[in-house]
Amino acid sequence: MSTMKDLRVDTERNKAFAQDLNRRVHAYLNQDGKSPYADFRYYLKAVFMAGLYWVPFFLMLFHVGGTPLFWISWILMGFGMSGIGMNVMHDANHGSVSTKQRINKFFGASMYLLSGYVLTWQIQHNHLHHNYTNHIGQDEDLETRGLLRLHPGDKWKKGHKFQAWYGPFIYGLLTLNWVLVKDFSQVARYNKMGLLEKFKTTVNKEFVKLSFIKALYIGVFLGLPMMMGWAWYSVLLGFVIMHFLAGFVLSFVFQLAHVVPEVDHPTGEEIKGPGAWQVNQLLTTSNFAMKNPVLTWSLGGLNHQIEHHLFPHVSHVHYPALAKIVERTAKEHGLPYFKHSFMLEAVAAHLRFLNDMGKKPATA
Known part of the structure; x- marks a missing residue:
């Protein structure tokens, strides 16, 4: 049986797979007038997700429904926030909504509703995660500052033996971390790495823009409700609830694609050559619940992560159709196509992997 390494270094197979797949x-x-960009389904969903976010906010702001709706509103906004992230922002910041960059930028700016920052997200996600998927030390999606061990090559700590239990709660802090900390630290770090220059900007310019956007976000979602008469402690708690729900959903969905036992977790040097990039995406990514149309719609097609990683500039509305092509082509070339039939099956696999990574390695 071929190992992951064997599959990576078979240059002739890599090249043939990539050519046939593309x-x-x-x-x-x-065919039939299609394009890789979004169609009416994306725009309708964008309106729905925006409504799920903004309608509860304004109802709460003007005290419609009193205290019960106040708390319900923050919960709905949490799901609206994650919905915008997966269904609207993600496609747009990959440039897959339209051929017109101003449209991609308009919808991509919905990132600010998640308390994030477009530039740092694009560097971490588009540049680092997509180019170096699951490569320790290069894919920053695996970086947790020691809180979790998500890769066999990562340093083990005693506390990691409980990470299968506390990990999901850490996920809920994702967007809260964006509010005041992560984006500022990333701007400074990416400047040192020379990435800001690559993106034709400067650290001073980005710090000014970032400070303005964060102040505006805090003013709208914390300041306005307080100004409208809601107690500061209630607003703060509601804000935390909203972000915890959004962070939990967003993190879990992305972890189910890469932080599961069956996919590859490279520790050596990146294999290069024709088709190597495509094979790396195939080996380091897993799908789940592909036959569940409701889940596919709700998650912005991100249960089809293999297709997204192979064709990041194609809108998610096309992923279910592309999945049939990708799976068939992979099998023809003797390559694996990892998938879980149900979401709960993928969740169980992820928790099992967290548990395995929490065990002390023999060499530690």
Whole structure:
């Protein structure tokens, strides 16, 4: 049986797989007037997710429904926030909504509703995560400052033996961390790495923009409710509830794609050459619940992470159709296509992996 390393270094197979896959996907996207960009389904969903976020906010702001609706509103906004992140922001910041960059930028700016920052997200996600998927030390999605061990090559700490229990609660802090801490530290770090220059900007310019956007966000979602008469402690708690729900959903969905036992977790140097990038995406990514249309709609197609990683500039509305092509092509070339039939099955696999990574390695 071929190992992951064997599959990576088979350059002839890598090249043939990439060529066949690209030819078939492009043929599908070019038939019957299709395009790789979004269609009406994306825009309708964008309106729905925006409503799920803004309608409860304004109802709460003007005391409609009193105290009960105040708390319900923050909960609905949490799901609206995660919905915007997965269904609207994600496609737009990959440039897959439209050929017109101003439209991508408009919808991509919905990132600010998640308390995040477009530039740092694009560097971490588009540049580092997509180019170096699951590569320790390069894919920053695996970086947790020691709170969790998400890769066999990561340093083990005693506290990690409980991470299968406390990990999901850490996930809920994702967007709260964005509010005041992560984006500022990333701007400073990416400047040292020379990435800001690559993106044609400067650290001073980004700090000014970032400070303004964060102040505006805090003013709207904390300041306005207080000004409208809600107690500061209630507003603060509601704000935390909203962010915890959004962070929990967003983190869990992305972890189910890469932090599961069956996918590859590379520790050596990156294999290069024709098709190597495509094979790396295939080996380090897993799908789940592909036959569940409700879940696919709700998660912005991110249960089809294999297709997203292979074709990040294609809108998520096309992923279910592309999945059939990708799976068939992978099997023809003797390559694995990792998937879980149900979401709960994927959740169980992720928790099992967290538990395994929490055990003390023999060499530790």
